[in-house]
Amino acid sequence: xxxxxxxxxxxxxxxxxxxxxxxxxxxxxxxxxxxxxxxxxxxxxxxxxxxxxxxxxxxxxxxxxxxxxxxxxxxxxxxxxxxxxxxxxxxxxxxxxxxxxxxxxxxxxxxxxxxxxxxxxxxxxxxxxxxxxxxxxxxxxxxxxxxxxxxxxxxxxxxxxxxxxxxxxxxxxxxxxxxxxxxxxxxxxxxxxxxxxxxxxxxxxxxxxxxxxxxxxxxxxxxxxxxxxxxxxxxxxxxxxxxxxxxxxxxxxxxxxxxxxxxxxxxxxxxxxxxxxxxxxxxxxxxxxxxxxxxxxxxxx
Amino acid sequence: xxxxxxxxxxxxxxxxxxxxxxxxxxxxxxxxxxxxxxxxxxxxxxxxxxxxxxxxxxxxxxxxxxxxxxxxxxxxxxxxxxxxxxxxxxxxxxxxxxxxxxxxxxxxxxxxxxxxxxxxxxxxxxxxxxxxxxxxxxxxxxxxxxxxxxxxxxxxxxxxxxxxxxxxxxxxxxxxxxxxxxxxxxxxxxxxxxxxxxxxxxxxxxxxxxxxxxxxxxxxxxxxxxxxxxxxxxxxxxxxxxxxxxxxxxxxxxxxxxxxxxxxxxxxxxxxxxxxxxxxxxxxxxxxxxxxxxxxxxxxxxxxxxxxxxxxxxxxxxxxxxxxxxxxxxxxxxxxxxxxxxxxxxxxxxxxxxxxxxxxxxxxxxxxx
Numbered sequence: 287x288x289x290x291x292x293x294x295x296x297x298x299x300x301x302x303x304x305x306x307x308x309x310x311x312x313x314x315x316x317x318x319x320x321x322x323x324x325x326x327x328x329x330x331x332x333x334x335x336x337x338x339x340x341x342x343x344x345x346x347x348x349x350x351x352x353x354x355x356x357x358x359x360x361x362x363x364x365x366x367x368x369x370x371x372x373x374x375x376x377x378x379x380x381x382x383x384x385x386x387x388x389x390x391x392x393x394x395x396x397x398x399x400x401x402x403x404x405x406x407x408x409x410x411x412x413x414x415x416x417x418x419x420x421x422x423x424x425x426x427x428x429x430x431x432x433x434x435x436x437x438x439x440x441x442x443x444x445x446x447x448x449x450x451x452x453x454x455x456x457x458x459x460x461x462x463x464x465x466x467x468x469x470x471x472x473x474x475x476x477x478x479x480x481x482x483x484x485x486x487x488x489x490x491x492x493x494x495x496x497x498x499x500x501x502x503x504x505x506x507x508x509x510x511x512x513x514x515x516x517x518x519x520x521x522x523x524x525x526x527x528x529x530x531x532x533x534x535x536x537x538x539x540x541x542x543x544x545x546x547x548x549x550x551x552x553x554x555x556x557x558x559x560x561x562x563x564x565x566x567x568x569x570x571x572x573x574x575x576x577x578x579x580x581x582x583x584x585x586x587x
Numbered sequence: 588x589x590x591x592x593x594x595x596x597x598x599x600x601x602x603x604x605x606x607x608x609x610x611x612x613x614x615x616x617x618x619x620x621x622x623x624x625x626x627x628x629x630x631x632x633x634x635x636x637x638x639x640x641x642x643x644x645x646x647x648x649x650x651x652x653x654x655x656x657x658x659x660x661x662x663x664x665x666x667x668x669x670x671x672x673x674x675x676x677x678x679x680x681x682x683x684x685x686x687x688x689x690x691x692x693x694x695x696x697x698x699x700x701x702x703x704x705x706x707x708x709x710x711x712x713x714x715x716x717x718x719x720x721x722x723x724x725x726x727x728x729x730x731x732x733x734x735x736x737x738x739x740x741x742x743x744x745x746x747x748x749x750x751x752x753x754x755x756x757x758x759x760x761x762x763x764x765x766x767x768x769x770x771x772x773x774x775x776x777x778x779x780x781x782x783x784x785x786x787x788x789x790x791x792x793x794x795x796x797x798x799x800x801x802x803x804x805x806x807x808x809x810x811x812x813x814x815x816x817x818x819x820x821x822x823x824x825x826x827x828x829x830x831x832x833x834x835x836x837x838x839x840x841x842x843x844x845x846x847x848x849x850x851x852x853x854x855x856x857x858x859x860x861x862x863x864x865x866x867x868x869x870x871x872x873x874x875x876x877x878x879x880x881x882x883x884x885x886x887x888x889x890x891x892x893x894x895x896x897x898x899x900x901x902x903x904x905x906x907x908x909x910x911x912x913x914x915x916x917x918x919x920x921x922x923x924x925x926x927x928x929x930x931x932x933x934x935x936x937x938x939x940x941x942x943x944x945x946x947x948x949x950x951x952x953x954x955x956x
Contacts, residue, residue: 289625289632309625309635316624317617324645354747358760366763370771390767460645461872463820469643470613476645515868515897 287341288312295341300491301333302484303477310475311338320433320454322418322469325477328521331457334477335414338453345411347452349400351421357428361438363397391442401432402446410450418468419458426468433471480522482509488522489529496529503540504529511552514561520552527551591627592619595637598658602641606650607837614641630659646830721810721838722803729804732944733811736788737819739948742877742907744781751780784877786907787818791866793859793884794823801914801941805883808944810835824862828869859884859927860894867901874905879951883912883941885925892930903934908954910947916940 289308296303307323311334314321323331339346349360369390376386398406404413418426432438436448456472458464480488485505489496508525520528528551537544553559599615602608617640625636634655642651750758761777769775790812792798792805809821813835820832863882867874874880880902888895902909911931915921917940932938937950 305631306635306639309632310639313621313624313636313639317620319617321639322643354749363760364764366760366767369767370763373767373771459872466609466643472643473639474643475639476648515864517871517901 287315292338292341296334296337297491299337299340300488301330301337302480302488302491303330303334304484306475307334307477310473313473314453314455317473318451320456320472322456322458322464322472322474323477324458324460324474326479326519326521327459328523329477329479330522331477332414332416335412335416335455335457338455339412342412342453344409345407346414347400347404347407347411348414348416351415351417351419351425353420353422355421355425357425359399360425360428361399361401362440363399364391365395365397369395393443396440396443402438404452404454405432405436405438405446405448407452408449411452413452413454415454415456417459418456419460419462419464423465426465430467430471433468479508479512479519482506485509485522485525489525492526493529493533496533497538500532500538500540501529504532507540507545508552511562514558516553516558516561517555518553518558520554524552591622594659595619595622598637598654599641601658602651602654606647606654607834608641608647608651609837610641634659646833721807725804726807726811729807729811729944730815732808732948733815733819735945735948736812736951737786737816739952740786740788740879740954742784742786742954745784746781748779749782751778751782754778754780756780785818787820787873787878788812788816788881789870789874789878790819790821790881791828791863791883792821792823793825793862793882795825795887797885797887798883798914801883804941804944805912810838822866824858824866826858826862828862828865859886859888860892860898863898863902864894867898867905871901871905874902876905876907878906879908879910879954880906881910881912881947884927885914886911886928886931887925888927892926895927896930896934899931899934908936908950909934910937910939910950911935912939912941912944912947914941917942 289305289312292311293303293305293308296308310321310323313319323334325331335348336346372390372395373386376389381389396402400413404411415429418429433454436451437445439445479485482502482505485508486501489501489504490498493501504525508520512519528548531548531551532540532544535544535547549559549562553562595618596615599608599610599618603610618637621636621640622633625632627633637655638648638651642648748754748756750761756779758777758779762773762775765775765777766773790805790809792802792809794802798805809819809831812819813821813832820830821835822828822830822832899909913928916938928938936954937946939946939950
């Protein structure tokens with residue numbers, strides 16, 4: 287699948303990404319290497335994996351990382367209650383210790399977690415390892431074998447190789463520096479906030495009924511908002527939520543009232559809210575309505 | 588194709604030698620495989636493909652684009668990644684296998700380019716040629732100070748529950764697992780507890796002219812911290828903020844170390860407020876209750892104190908504490924009258940003298956939870 291095919295199929299599904307992402311995804315599929323996607327929150331990193339799974343008509347297996355995530359939650363775990371039950375039930379059968387062990391440490395007693403699931407899948411799935419920066423460094427080290435060789439070692443069962451190499455996408459918000467070893471095993475792409483033009487295209491793709499002027503105003507407003515020193519900079523996800531909220535309220539244009547009613551869709555920290563209020567120009571120009579962070583100049587074309 | 592292969596290998600060598608990319612045979616193999624997969628009909632895609640394979644972090648994107656333009660001609664124009672202004676020292680062009688033009692002669696070394704760029708584009712840049720170096724002299728003491736700081740920084744226990752030898756909550760899963768050894772009888776109880784927090788240290792060094800005298804000592808301390816802890820990060824700023832942790836970690840350990848900084852980071856004017864605001868904004872997700880922020884600056888800032896106050900307020904709220912190192916604290920009759928220092932004081936846990944780095948560990952000790 288070429289980068290053009292990927293971009294077209296993504297666009298058909300409402301995902302407007304840059305050429306860099308399409309090329310990186312093409313390479314990921316061609317070279318069978320994991321792709322590490324970094325970028326600020328809310329720019330579509332996770333969504334790209336979901337759309338890719340849809341494009342490839344395959345299963346999306348997602349591993350959401352968090353501090354304290356361990357191999358038992360990510361890879362596999364023995365079903366201890368079932369093993370205990372089997373020991374109790376077979377106590378009278380006088381099996382040897384070896385026989386018992388081989389029985390209770392077999393695949394029937396294995397609980398598959400996302401990583402093992404992805405390796406054992408018959409049809410290559412898309413494996414999304416989301417927010418890898420939230421996981422501990424120990425877990426990152428554990429991932430190396432998987433991402434390098436696409437195999438895992440279970441002491442009781444031996445080494446299991448992937449039947450089909452999954453398409454692996456890792457995302458990171460850069461809350462922690464990832465190790466060089468992990469980065470070296472991955473292709474890399476950085477997704478930034480979209481340009482005004484791209485954001486307008488995204489709004490139209492995801493909300494086909496949106497008024498063209500409203501879409502332009504939202505995109506321009508978001509561009510200005512992202513230049514402010516906010517604690518939580520809104521991403522594309524917030525733009526879409528905001529646009530949907532404004533459409534729901536039957537607003538075809540941004541004005542002070544509609545912004546005040548819906549600002550909670552994009553500004554989610556009280557300090558940021560105060561900052562925007564304090565920066566409101568005292569005497570906005572009559573021809574350009576004041577949207578709180580300076581007037582929006584979206585009257586292009 | 589052989590020409591293209593040679594060009595790509597030469598480009599990788601350039602990235603490795605002059606831009607500090609640390610690339611090996613596996614990367615070269617991947618780059619050639621990527622080009623084979625993507626083709627060379629579009630120069631822009633060729634650029635995207637090489638970038639996806641050869642870059643591994645966002646900080647490498649701008650240097651990569653510069654190197655690509657330098658080697659293959661200006662193919663990365665129109666990219667979204669903002670790039671610093673380029674110096675155009677050479678004008679002898681060569682045709683590349685891709686049909687583009689290569690500028691390979693008379694290209695300034697990174698040090699020359701950096702100097703020229705400062706002179707041309709920075710209204711407040713200095714003209715000093717001195718590259719800051721980390722000397723052996725006093726390094727031992729800096730390492731001791733760094734170790735002492737790391738040891739003194741105890742920020743209590745995490746709220747997370749993790750397997751613990753003498754924890755307070757029963758871990759049923761591990762208890763069951765261990766009971767398999769005793770025929771199903773839970774003889775060995777396993778527990779969860781709260782692990783100790785693993786503190787991070789972020790050292791932010793003011794690299795302006797007024798601090799030039801203290802730069803070697805601070806860099807030495809930053810180097811010592813980066814040697815002693817993987818959770819220490821070092822930044823420098825004058826008119827722009829740059830992280831140098833990786834550069835410090837790559838320095839050889841057996842001889843005099845000069846650190847080459849590109850951009851307007853060393854010896855220029857001070858934009859303290861802007862730099863700390865950028866720091867607080869860029870690294871906001873990495874600064875949390877486990878993070879000690881150490882700022883080394885004389886607090887002399889040409890701009891107003893509003894930005895600085897805002898940045899420090901954010902850092903103060905997010906971090907475990909802020910320690911400020913000022914070279915004038917021990918001067919007779921010192922009072923923090925500079926506007927920046929006045930703005931900073933309400934948010935600073937300790938204001939210390941730069942010459943006494945040992946005191947930083949005592950300040951860290953005072954933050955013990």
